[in-house]
Amino acid sequence: MTMHASLIAMGIDRWLLPALVLWPLIGAAIVLVLGRETRPIPTGAALPSDALGSGGPDARALTLAVLVVEAVLGIVAWIAFDADAAGWQLRTDLTWLPDLGAKLSLGVDGISLPMLALTTCLMPLALLATWDQITTRVPSYGALLLALTSGLVGVFTALDLLLFYLAWELMLIPMYFIIGIWGSAGRTRAALKYVMLTMFGSLLMLAAIAALYVMGGSESFHIDDLLQLSMGLETQLWLFGAFFLAFAIKSALVPFHTWLPDAQSEAPVIGAVVLGLKVGTYALLRFAMPLFPAAVMHETVQGVVLTLSVIAIVWGALVAMVQPDLRKVLSYSSISHLGFIMLGCFALTQQSVEGAVMIMVNHGITTSALFLLAGFLKERSGTDRLDAFGGLARVVPLFAVMLTLSMLSTIGLPGTNGFIGEFLVLLGTYRSQPVFAILATSGVVFASVYALRATQRVLFAPLDRASNGAMRDLHGRQLAVMGVFAIAMLWLGFAPQPLLRRMEHASGALVERVRGTNSQFATPAPRVSDAFTLASPVPPVSVGAPLR
């Protein structure tokens, strides 16, 4: 009996996903009520009785405990998933709004499972890595972080469109407050810009959801039911447009990307990490593309999206090259990578879709590591500016190794996790859209320019500031967290098969759904995961000094 079968036999599938969504919310209430401030609130006036946080355990530790439990649940979900089965797994349906026909319907497939596991594992790591960065109003901070986690998990598991919309918006308000309260100087403007742009898209999507629901006879919001609808091309184009706009804004596709660099550079580090998660493209694959296949295959749509993707890849990389701030470099790098994901999604071959999901996961890991590293720099020196650093390789060697490894992963060096996804996307895109594939390949070259430039500025340029010479290296918690990231990057670089195997059914089903069942692109010539078992990647790269 395999591991997942024994877990299922224990009846775990009946409560696991609802627990994943609700546990952080319960935890948020616990943290808010029981959590204690890390430091007393520095206000002169006597505090009124309804001020938050008086006694009890440290709110940070409590938040971490809740997130660790959540991560364990996420890993259990990963194990309980049967890679060889198609369709929704761990499916749970609970009654919610009988009059509307909305259900608390949760389930995962090969596309959502990796995102779910990534999110749940990332949150405690990110909190641990930024442990000392937030020390004011900690109970509220912890509660917002947990609400945000719940929203993310909800987005990755919801199968009911109304529930999905609620989870989608649930992410927004905690993030608004996290940026607005604990961010740096330009926080209010950045937070407002983020929320306004996102709401612009998501409210149009809400109108489209309402239209879809009414068209289906006002009976159900479930994705399986809505997939049965037959719509004319024009209807599909309008509704797809609304969904696509929402998801393109959320995932910061050029030209809707302007909020991302602002938000990521003003947000506290953990906010920047969460903003790097690719919820927008996930939602595109889950809802927008299967619901409106004719619109996705429409020539104009294909042309526009693929062109925008290639522009994002090249332009994002070019802009990243000239950024003075480390965090801005990382944001534009995200924008460039997003282009690869979009390309993979819309090239619509088995390989390209799998590649897109791979980038979504791996880029999530790599960018998080980079933002955390940038956060360490900021914590130690108070700035993000590249020209404020130099020569850190000798001062903080462990930091230097981690930064180099992560940057190489961003470039997509074989042997790191960044390679597989981009390779698959380019390979898959070449099968259906050779011209775009060739154009996109240039992005890989540009990526090495901005990544190596930033690395060089920080680690190897002359050490011209005395304060930098006394900088402390990674230690304790930070080192442990970064160790986990390093292992994940190399592990996924050498052994992506478990991940690929799990997403095979779902991505194949998606391509079939959009292209029709007889498409040549739906069945991969050799199975992708087999190909990666055979082809052993390039031997490990020694990181660090030789790059000078």
Next chain:
Amino acid sequence: MTDFVLPDALMRALLPEITLTIGTLILLLTGAWGGELSSPTRRSTRFAIGIVLVTSVSVIMAWMGGGGGTLDGRLAGDGFRYAIDLVLLLGTAGSLALLDTEQARTRAYQAEVPVLMLLALCGMMLLTAARDLMFLFIGLELMSIAVYVLAGVNRSSARSAEASLKYFLLGAFSSGFLLYGIALLYGAAGDTRLAAIASTAPGPLYLVGVALLLVGMAFKVAAVPFHLWTPDVYDGAPSPITAFMAACVKTAAFAMLVRVMVEGIEPAIQNWHPVLWWLAALTMVVGNVVALAQPKIKRMLAYSSIAHSGYLLVAVLSFSPAATAAVVFYLFAYTLATLGAFAVLGIVSEDTEAATTIDDLAGLWHVRPGLAVVLTVCLLAFLGFPLAGGAGFFAKWYVMQAALASPTPLMVLVVVLVLSSVVSAGYYLSAIATMFNQKRPANTRMPVQTPVLSGAVMLVSVVLLLVFGVFPTPAARLAAAATLGALPTTTVSSSVAR
């Protein structure tokens, strides 16, 4: 349809209103004789809350007893009337509680203020029940005249007096339009009952009458371009009265609009549909865009309430039982959010004379987190944000659903609705950012401790908003039961009232 109605049937149909009126008269007399007491206004306010509760019981009993309209078709006894009555009673009880807080602080009000609020409530309830344009006019005037006085009730404030006068002049003007419209409709149909008007073929006289009627009603619901009184009056009136106007007057005006449009003039509406369509679109856009530029909170909320009229007009235009239910649910959620927001403003505002600006909220979260959270939930409910804004989301959802499922789908209007909601996020979120993101300026006064009644209002609003924001089903079912009753079906005799 009989033409006459027995007195006891009329009594039964108007039992809640009669209960309320008796209570109000008692209150008026005790106010006149009890002048030597130390705080007659607060005592009379609390007594008024008691009367409202008794009236609520009477309304609930009438609803559960299957309603009691009159057979001659002049007074409705349907779910719509009673559901709206309950929303009105909720809004009045909340406003009275806020008045109590305000009086404890300023001592600016006479004992007649709660009496006037109850009289206005009586007018509103009559308005909700009226199926006859004469009843409708009586209810409307009873409400309006009391509210004109209430707007100017703070006699020490020049702004308040100005607001009151402005409201009175414009209001009287709009009543004139309405009355003229009623007269023309009577001329065309030979009857003032909605049933009779509905079965009359629209002629020129009829159409002009409908147009004038619409102008009068658009003024009462503050639809653009008949909205200009709203910001001045909201800003000038004392906070509890503003809450009363925002919640109850709007509710009553929309109840009147829905009933007249659906029961009375639906055939003619087809002629006016494009006009109403533009009225709704303009109201949403202008309300939200102008609200962006308001530094004073009450003016901002005034323009926001104009925008909400636009959203509600979208539902009214949808003409279906689902749309009527959507209006009721929306008004319920809107009343809750209004009460919660004004409860916080009543505590935060420095004094009654200088208007509170959004900057006065700066850093509120750092000194009084509870107040900041309550105001945030209420503002997000206005915005229609899911979960954090609670029932406000489902209110907008039901409106959108009704508009899309209506006989003539209002797709474009729904898009206007969502886009203007995005605009509204600009000012709601700015206010929230001011409370949370800024430091409390050093020289600002600490808000007073929350009095019990205001605290209760906040607690009830926020809890109900949040609970119905996750499980709206009970409230939605009640709203769905609030359908307009069937009209008495006979051909109208032309001998009436000749």
